[in-house]
Amino acid sequence: MSRNTELQNTFTLPALALRGLVMFPGMLLxxxxxxxxxxxxxxxxxxxxQLIFLVAQKNLGDNDPDGSQIYKTGVVxxxxxIIRRSDEGIRLFAEGLYRAEVISVAKxxxxxxxxxxxxxTAPYRKTTRSEALIRYTQSLxxxxxxxxxxxxxxxxxxxxxxxxxxxxxxxxxxxxxLDYTEKQKILEELxxxxxxxxxxxxxxxxxxxxxLEAKISQRAKEQIDENQKEYFLREQMRAISEELGExxxxxxxxxxxxxxxxxxxxxxxxxxKLLKECDRLMKMPEGSHxxxxxxxxxxxxxxxxxxxxxxxxxxxxxxxxxxxxxxxxLTKVKERIxxxxxxxxLSPDISGQIICLVGPPGVGKTSIAxxxxxxxxxxxxxxxxxxxxxxxxxxxxxxTYIGSMPxxxxxxxxxxGTNNPLILLDEIDKMGSNFRGDPSSALLEVLDPDQxxxxxxxxxxxxxxxxxxxxxxxxxxxxxxxxxLYDRMDVITLGSYTHEEKYHIAAExxxxxxxxxxxxxxxMLKITPAAIHKLIDAYTREAGVRNLERQIAAICRKCAxxxxxxxxxxxxxTPEKLRELLGPEKYKDETAxxxxxxxxxxxxxxxxxxxxxxxxxxxxxxxxxxxxLTGSLGDVMKESAKTAISCIRTRASALGISxxxxxxxxxxxxxxxxxxxxxxxxxxxxxxxxxxxxxxxIPIRHDVAMTGEITLLGRVLPIGGxxxxxxxxxxxGIKTVIIPADxxxxxxxxxxxxKDHVHFEPVERIDQVLKIALTRVPTxxxxxxxxxxxxxxxVPKVPVQTPEHKxxxxxxxxxx
Ligand code: ADP
Numbered sequence: 019m020s021r022n023t024e025l026q027n028t029f030t031l032p033a034l035a036l037r038g039l040v041m042f043p044g045m046l047l048x049x050x051x052x053x054x055x056x057x058x059x060x061x062x063x064x065x066x067x068q069l070i071f072l073v074a075q076k077n078l079g080d081n082d083p084d085g086s087q088i089y090k091t092g093v094v095x096x097x098x099x100i101i102r103r104s105d106e107g108i109r110l111f112a113e114g115l116y117r118a119e120v121i122s123v124a125k126x127x128x129x130x131x132x133x134x135x136x137x138x139t140a141p142y143r144k145t146t147r148s149e150a151l152i153r154y155t156q157s158l159x160x161x162x163x164x165x166x167x168x169x170x171x172x173x174x175x176x177x178x179x180x181x182x183x184x185x186x187x188x189x190x191x192x193x194x195x196l197d198y199t200e201k202q203k204i205l206e207e208l209x210x211x212x213x214x215x216x217x218x219x220x221x222x223x224x225x226x227x228x229x230l231e232a233k234i235s236q237r238a239k240e241q242i243d244e245n246q247k248e249y250f251l252r253e254q255m256r257a258i259s260e261e262l263g264e265x266x267x268x269x270x271x272x273x274x275x276x277x278x279x280x281x282x283x284x285x286x287x288x289x290x291k292l293l294k295e296c297d298r299l300m301k302m303p304e305g306s307h308x309x310x311x312x313x314x315x316x317x318x319x320x321x322x323x324x325x326x327x328x329x330x331x332x333x334x335x336x337x338x339x340x341x342x343x344x345x346x347x348l349t350k351v352k353e354r355i356x357x358x359x360x361x362x363x364l365s366p367d368i369s370g371q372i373i374c375l376v377g378p379p380g381v382g383k384t385s386i387a388x389x390x391x392x393x394x395x396x397x398x399x400x401x402x403x404x405x406x407x408x409x410x411x412x413x414x415x416x417x418t419y420i421g422s423m424p425x426x427x428x429x430x431x432x433x434x435g436t437n438n439p440l441i442l443l444d445e446i447d448k449m450g451s452n453f454r455g456d457p458s459s460a461l462l463e464v465l466d467p468d469q470x471x472x473x474x475x476x477x478x479x480x481x482x483x484x485x486x487x488x489x490x491x492x493x494x495x496x497x498x499x500x501x502x503l504y505d506r507m508d509v510i511t512l513g514s515y516t517h518e519e520k521y522h523i524a525a526e527x528x529x530x531x532x533x534x535x536x537x538x539x540x541x542m543l544k545i546t547p548a549a550i551h552k553l554i555d556a557y558t559r560e561a562g563v564r565n566l567e568r569q570i571a572a573i574c575r576k577c578a579x580x581x582x583x584x585x586x587x588x589x590x591x592t593p594e595k596l597r598e599l600l601g602p603e604k605y606k607d608e609t610a611x612x613x614x615x616x617x618x619x620x621x622x623x624x625x626x627x628x629x630x631x632x633x634x635x636x637x638x639x640x641x642x643x644x645x646x647l648t649g650s651l652g653d654v655m656k657e658s659a660k661t662a663i664s665c666i667r668t669r670a671s672a673l674g675i676s677x678x679x680x681x682x683x684x685x686x687x688x689x690x691x692x693x694x695x696x697x698x699x700x701x702x703x704x705x706x707x708x709x710x711x712x713x714x715x716i717p718i719r720h721d722v723a724m725t726g727e728i729t730l731l732g733r734v735l736p737i738g739g740x741x742x743x744x745x746x747x748x749x750x751g752i753k754t755v756i757i758p759a760d761x762x763x764x765x766x767x768x769x770x771x772x773k774d775h776v777h778f779e780p781v782e783r784i785d786q787v788l789k790i791a792l793t794r795v796p797t798x799x800x801x802x803x804x805x806x807x808x809x810x811x812x813v814p815k816v817p818v819q820t821p822e823h824k825x826x827x828x829x830x831x832x833x834x
Contacts, residue, residue: 027135028121028133028134028135029133029134029135030124030131030132030133030134031063031069031070031071031094031118031131031132031134032058032059032060032062032063032070032071032129032130032131032132033059033070033071033072033073033088033092033120033123033129033130033131033132034051034056034059034060034070034071034072034073034130035053035055035056035073035074035075035083035087035088035130036049036072036073036074036075037074037075037078038074038078038198039074039198040074040191040198040201040202040205041072041073041074041092041093041095041112041114041192041205042093042114042188042189042191042192042201042205043093043114043115043116043117043188044113044114044185044188044189044192045093045113045114045188045189045192045193046098046111046112046113046114047072047095047110047111047112047113047114048109048110048111048112049109049110050103050107050108050109050110051107051108051109051110052107053081053082054128055082055128055129055130056129057107057108058128058129059129059130059131060097060100060108060110062129062131063097064097064100068096068097069094069095069096069097069115070094070095070097070112071092071093071094071095071118071120071132071134072092072093072094072095072112072114073088073089073091073092073093073120073132074088074089074092074198074201074202075087075088075089076088076089083130084123084126084130085120085122085123085126085130085132088120088130089202089206090119090120090206091117091118091119091120091137091202091205091206092117092118092119092120092205093114093115093116093117093118093205094114094115094116094117094118094134094136095112095113095114095115096112096113096115097110097111097112098111098112098113099111114192116136116137117136117137117139117205117208118134118135118136118137119134119135119137120132120133120134121133121134121135137208139184139208139209139210140208140209140210142182142183142184142185142210142211144181147211148183148210148211148214151183151211151214151215151218152180152181152183152186152214154218155186155187155190155214155217155218155221156177156178156186158218158221158222158225159174159177159190159221161225162194162221162224162225162228165225165228165229165232169193173193176189176193177189177190182210183210183211183213183214184209184210184213184214185210186214186217187204187207187210187213187214187216187217188204188205188213190217190221191204191205191217191220194221194224196220196224200220203216204216204217204220272296272299272300275296275299275313275316276293276296278320279292279293279296279316279320282320282324283324283325284319284324284325285324285325287480287481288319288324288480291479291480292316292319292320295312295315295316296316298312299312299313299316311417315417315477318424318432318477318478319478319480321432322428322431322432322478322482323431323432323434323435323436323437324437324482325437326435326436326437327436327437327438327486328395328396328397328436328438328439329395330366330394330395330396330438331394331395332359332362332363332394333393334356334359334360334363336393337355337356337359337390337393337394338352338356340389340392340393341355341356341386341389341390341393343389344385344386344388344389344527345382345385345386345389345527346519346522346523346526346527347515347519347522347523348382348386348512351375351386351510351512354510355373355386355390355510358373358508359390359393359394372465372489372490372491372506372507372508373490373491373507373508373510374446374490374491374492374493374496374499374504374507374508374509374510375387375490375491375492375493375510375512376492376493376494376495376496376509376510376511376512377492377494377511377512377513377514377561377562378494378512378513378514378560378561378562378628378742379494379560379561379562379564380560380561380562380563380564380565380566380567381512381513381514381515381561381562381563382512382562382563383444383492383512384400384442384444384492386512387400387440387442387490387492388442390440390490391439391440394440394488396436396438396439396440396488397434397435397436397439397440398434398439398440398442399430399431399433399434399439399440399441399442400441400442400444401426401427401429401430401441401442401443401444402444402445403426403443403444403445403446403448403449403457403461404444404445404448404449405448405449405450406426406448406449406450406457407449407450407457408455408457409455409456409457409459409460410425410455410476411425411426411457412425412426412427412457412460412461412464413425413427413460413463413474413475413476414428414475414476414477414478415476415477416476416477416479417476417477417479422476422477423477424475424477424478425460425475425476425477427441427464427473427475427484428475428477428478428482431482431484431487437483437486437487438486438487438488439487439488440487440488440489440490441487441488441489441490442490442491442492443461443489443490443491443492444491444492445492445493445494446461446491446492446493446499446503447493447494447495447496447498447499448493448494448498449461449500458500458502458503459502461503462502462503462506464484464489465489465503465506466506467485470483470484470485470487471483471484471485491503491507496509496511513561513741513742513745513767513769514561514562514628514629514741514742514745515561515562515563516745516748516769516771516772517551517554517555517748517749517771518771519769519771520554520563520566521547521550521551521554523563523566524550524553524554524563524566524570525547525550528563528566528567528570529545529550529570531567532567532570532571532574533574535571535574536571536574536575536578537578538574538577538578538581541588542577542581542587542588542589543573543574543577543588543589543590543591544588544589544590544591545570545573545590545591546590546591546592546593548592548593549591549592549593549595549596551593552593552596552603553566553569553570553596554566555605556596556603556604556605557569557596557600557603557604557605558604558605559604559605560628561628561629561742561745562628569600572599572600573591573596573599573600576599577589577591577599611633611720612720613717613720614717614718614719614720614793615717615718615720616711616712616715616716616717616718617635617636617637617638617708617709617711617712617718618633618634618635618636618708618711618718619633619634619636619704619705619707619708619711619718619724619791620632620633620704620720620722620723620724620747620750620752621633621634621689621700621701621704621705621723621724621725622700622704622723622724622725622743622744622746622747622755623696623698623700623701623743623746624700624738624739624742624743628742628745628746629739629741629742629743629744629745629746629747630746631723631746631747631750632689632696632701632704633689633690634687634688634689634701634704634705634708635687635688635689635690635708636685636686636687636688636705636708636709636711636712637685637686637688637712638679638683638684638685638686638709638712638713639683639684639686640682640683640684641682641683641684642681642682642684643680643681643682643683643684644684644685645659645660645663645684645685645686645687646684646685646686646687646688647659647687647688648686648687648688648689649687649688649689649690649691649696650689650695650696651687651689651696651697652695652696652697652698653697654697654698654699655689655696655697655698655699655701657699658699658701658702658705658727658728659687659705661702661728661729661730662702662705662706662709662728663680663685663709664730665706665728665729665730665731665732665784666706666709666710666713667679667680668730668731668732669732669785670799671798671799672796672798672799673710673713673714673788673796673798674714674796674797674798674799675710675713675714675796675799676799679713683713685709685712687705687708687709689701699727699735699737700725700726700727700737700738701725702726702727702728702734702735703724703725703726703727703728703734703756703781703784703787704724704725705728706728706784706787706788707724707784707787707788707791707792710788710792710796711791711792714792714796716792716793716794716796717792717793718791718792718793719754719790719791719792719793721751721752721753721754722752722753722754722755722756722790722791723747723750723752723754723755723756724755724756724757724787724791725737725740725743725755725756725757725758726756726757726758726761726781726787727758728784732783732784732785733782733783733784734758734759734781734782734783734784734786734787735758735760736758736760736761737757737758737761740757740761740764740765740767740768741764741767741768741769743755744768744772744776744778745769745772747772747776748771748772748775748776752776753775753776753777754776754777754778754779754790755776755777755778755779756779756781756786756787756790756791757778757779757780757781758780758781758782759780759781759782761780762780765778
C-alpha cells in the first residue's frame with residue numbers, strides 16, 4: 019500500500035494496548051488501566067515526558083499482547099491526569115496527539131516499549147465534493163443521533179464546527195460507539211476524504227442497524243405491553259372469579275369443554291364442528307360477548323340427546339290399561355290409538371303415522387297424549403303452537419341474531435333428554451303466518467319422515483335426526499289445519515262429553531286427582547253425586563271438563579283452608595254447600611224457552627268448542643218489504659236468510675200467507691247473543707221455520723231444535739257437526755231434533771245417552787220441517803181474495819225469552 023507518509027525520525031515510547039478501544043488524535047479518553055504491563059508503561063511515561071503510545075490490540079481476549087498482537091497504527095497521547103485507585107488500578111485521562119506507526123518493538127518486559135514513527139496524513143484540500151461529503155456526513159450524524167440519543171450536545175456542536183474531512187472523520191469516529199475494528203480502519207486511513215467516506219459508510223450502515231433495532235425494540239415493547247395488559251386483565255379476572263368462588267382458569271374451561279365434546283360421542287360431523295367452535299372460543303378474549311355466545315352454543319349442543327334414547331315398549335295390554343286408568347269412556351278413541359300402536363309394533367319403521375287428536379278444549383287430548391307416552395315408555399314433551407307466527411319459532415334463529423335461540427323442536431328435545439320422545443304439538447290449528455315465513459311449512463319439514471332425518475335448526479347449525487321422535491298433534495278445528503299438514507295426519511276426533519260422561523269423569527278421575535293434588539284424603543272431603551250434577555249443570559258450560567276440573571280444584575282449595583284450621587274436620591259437599599263454596603250459580607237451567615212461541619226457533623250451531631243452541635227470532639211488521647238481519651250474521655247466513663224468504667214466497671198460498679207479504683211487511687231476523695259473530699248455511703231450515711211461524715202466526719214447538727241447509731226449492735241439505743249439535747240439544751232438554759235426511763248415517767256416531775233422550779227426525783223438505791216444528795199445520799189459502807183480510811201478525815205477545823246460553827270460549831258461532 020503506498021502511503022503518502024513521510025518518515026520522520028523514529029522515537030521510542032511505552033505502548034499501552036487498548037482492549038476494544040481505539041484512540042484518535044484530538045480525542046480525550048478516560049479509562050481504567052489494570053493490567054500490570056499497562057501500569058508499568060504508564061509509570062514509565064509519567065517519569066519522562068508523559069507521552070504514551072495508545073494502540074488497540076487485535077484480539078480482545080488476549081491478556082498479554084506482544085508486538086504482533088497489536089495493530090500497527092495507533093496514536094501518541096499526552097497523559098493529562100492519572101488517578102491511582104486503592105485496588106492498584108489507575109484511572110487515566112489522555113489526549114490523542116497524532117497518529118504513529120510501530121516500526122518495531124524494543125522490549126516487551128516489564129512493559130511494551132515500541133519504536134515509532136509519526137505518520138503524517140495527507141493535507142486536506144477543500145473541494146465541492148469534499149464539502150458535499152462533509153454536509154452529507156453531518157446529516158447522517160444528525161439522523162444517527164435521532165436514533166441514538168445519548169450523545170451530549172457539545173459533541174453535536176463539535177461535529178457542526180469541523181470543516182476538515184479528516185478531522186471530522188476522526189471526531190465522529192471517536193465519539194461514536196462503533197465496533198473497534200471499524201474504528202481502527204478509519205484510524206488507518208490517512209487520506210482525509212477517503213477517511214470521511216469510510217466513516218459515512220459505516221455511519222449509514224449503523225443508522226440502518228439502529229433503525230431496525232428501534233423497530234424491533236418497539237415491536238417487542240408493544241408485545242410486552244400487550245402481554246402485560248392481557249396478563250394484568252387476566253390476573254384481575256382471576257381475582258374476581260376467585261372472589262366469586264369460580265376459580266377455573268379459561269384454559270381449563272376450554273380443555274374441559276373439549277373433553278366433554280369428546281365424551282358426548284357425537285356423530286363425527288357434529289363433533290368436528292363443535293371442536294372447531296371450541297378452538298374459536300379459545301382465541302376469543304375471555305368474557306367477550308362473542309365468547310359467551312359460542313360457549314352457550316356449545317353448551318346447548320352438548321345438552322342435546324344426540325345418542326340418548328329410551329327403549330320402546332309397545333305392549334298393547336299395558337297401553338290399554340294405562341289409557342283406561344287415566345280416561346273414562348273415549349272407547350273409540352282408545353281403540354284407534356291401540357290400532358296405531360299395533361301397527362307401530364308390527365312395523366316400527368312405518369312412516370307418516372302422525373296422529374292428530376281433534377276436539378273441543380278439555381276433552382282430554384293432551385292427557386291422552388301423555389298416557390300414550392307413558393304406555394310406550396317414552397319421554398313426553400308438549401310444544402304449544404298456539405299463536406306461533408314466525409318460522410324461526412320452529413327452526414330457531416341464526417346465531418348472528420342477538421338473543422338467538424334454538425327453535426321449539428330442538429328446545430323440546432333438550433327438555434326431553436332423549437332423541438325419541440313423544441312430542442305433542444298442541445293447537446296446530448292455531449298457527450298463523452307472517453312476513454317472516456310460514457311456520458306450517460317449517461313444521462312440514464319436521465313431520466315429513468323423508469326430511470326429518472336431517473332436521474336443520476338455524477341455531478344448532480347442523481343436522482339433527484328427528485326420525486325417532488313420535489309426533490302427536492292436537493287441534494280444536496280440523497278445518498283450520500293447513501292443508502299440507504292435514505294430509506300427513508291420521509285424524510282422531512274426540513267429541514264433547516255428555517252430562518253423564520262428565521259425571522263419571524268427575525267422580526272417577528277429576529275429584530280423586532284434585533284431592534291428591536291438594537293433599538286431602540277422600541275421608542276428609544266428600545262431594546255428593548247430586549253436588550257433582552249441580553256442578554256440571556250450574557257452574558260449567560263446556561264441551562270438555564276443563565272448567566269442571568277447575569271448579570273441583572276451587573272446592574278443594576276452599577276446604578283446604580278449613581282442614582288447616584281444624585285437622586279433624588270432615589266436609590261433605592252437597593248442592594247447597596256448593597253455593598257457599600263457589601258463589602251463586604253461574605248458569606241457570608239451560609233448557610230452552612219453555613213456551614211455544616211465534617217466530618222463535620231453536621237452531622243448532624257448531625263451534626270449535628262444541629255444539630250450542632242458536633235461537634233465531636223473527637218479527638214481522640207492517641212496512642214496505644224491508645228485510646232486516648241483525649245479530650252479527652255472516653254473509654253465508656244472510657244469503658241463507660234470503661233463500662229462506664224466497665222459498666217461503668214460492669209456497670205462500672200453501673202456507674196461507676198473502677202472496678204479496680214481501681211488499682207489505684218488514685221482516686226482521688235476529689240471532690241473539692248479538693255480539694258473537696255467526697256464519698254458515700246450517701241455520702237455513704231454522705230461519706225458514708221462524709219466518710213461516712211469524713207470517714202465519716203459528717207458534718213453534720219449544721222442545722224442537724233443528725239444523726239443515728235450505729235451498730230455494732225447499733230441499734234440506736246435509737250439515738256438519740251433528741254429534742256436537744245433538745249434544746247441545748240434549749243438554750238443553752230438547753226432545754226432537756230435525757236433521758237433514760242425508761245426515762242419517764251420522765246418527766251412528768251419536769252418544770247413546772243422547773239417542774235415548776232425543777228423537778231425531780230426518781227430513782228432506784222444508785214442508786216436513788214445518789209439519790214437525792209448528793204447533794199446527796198452516797191452513798192453505800183458498801183464493802187470493804180470502805187471504806186478503808188476514809190480520810197482520812204482530813210481535814209475539816208472550817215476551818221473547820232468549821235461552822240462557824252462553825257461548826263459552828268461542829269467538830264465532832258457525833251453523834253449518
Ligand atoms: P284438551 O287437551 O283436550 O284441551 P286436557 O287433556 O287438558 O284437554 O283435559 C283437561 C282435563 O280433563 C285433564 O285433567 C284431563 O285429565 C281431564 N280429562 C279429560 N277427559 C277425560 C276423560 N275422558 N277421563 C278422565 N279425565 C279426563
